[in-house]
Amino acid sequence: MSMPPDREAPAEHPIEALLRRRWSPRSFTGAPVERAALDSLLEAARWAASSSNQQPWHLIVxxxxxxxxxxxxxxxxxxxxxxxWAGQASVLMLAVARMVNPANGNPNRHAFYDTGAAMAQMALQAAALGMQLHQMGGFDAAKAREVFGIREGYEPATAIALGPVGVAEALPEALAAREVAPRQRRPIGEWAFFGGWQV
Known part of the structure; x- marks a missing residue:
């Protein structure tokens, strides 16, 4: 089960169907994810663009x-x-960004941006394979660093739940309501400015 048709993004302009199908569910079936499918997701992340091709992303899977x-x-x-809800996912991940350029030790101010780009590609590949992933800012970065021994120069960026999508009814009532609520985004005119900065 990939997603209910009504969960597709109500895009106002033409975009690829895969982009419309990607979403961040909270209900997962817990069915195992085949290693080949997981490898496909990691390969999608691997080919993301990054500043000076530094590829600063790392994943605990x-x-x-x-x-x-x-x-x-x-x-x-x-x-x-x-x-x-994340405990019902098939896979949990922690994306970690390397914050320095390994070639010279200089800070890489694009590390989080590039790590996010890699995770976005992985999210699209998950949707293409009939699964979804949900990225979370709601995690304790300091605790993650301690639990996994993440050394200085690396920063936990996001936690991720992955798997086949379950039904909304499997969630507590408040979360189930959010699972089926209409999908919304800010209008393009609020954040894209032609010819100059307008905020």
């Missing part, structure tokens, strides 16, 4: 069925509100 201890640790660094 924990499959619920295959790396249950790591899965539990990742679940434990999530915000309490994310833990119940």
């Amino acid at each position: 924990a499959r619920k069925a295959d790396e249950p201890e790591a899965f539990g640790k990742l679940l434990g660094v999530l915000a309490p509100g994310n833990q119940p």
Whole structure:
């Protein structure tokens, strides 16, 4: 089950169907993700663009069925509100950005931007394979650093839940309502300015 048709983005201008199908569900079936599918997602992230081709992204990947201890640790660094639904995902991940250029040790101020670009490509590949992933800012970065021994120069950027999508009814009532609420985005005119800055 990829997604209900009514979850497709109501785009106001023509965009690729895959972009319309990508969304961030909270209900997952928990069915295992095949290693070949996971490798495909990682390959999609691998080919993201990055400043000076530094490719600063790193991922801790924990499959619920295959790396249950790591899965539990990742679940434990999530915000309490994310833990119940994310615990039903097939895979949890933690994206970590390398904050320095390995060639010269200089700061890479584009590291988070580039890591986000890689995760966006992975999200689209998940949608193409009939799954979805949900990126979360709701996690304890300091705890993640401690639990996984993430050394200086690397920063946890986002937590990710991945898997086949479940039904909204499997969620608590408040989350189920959000799962089926109309999808919305700011109008383009609020953030795209032709000819100069207007904020």
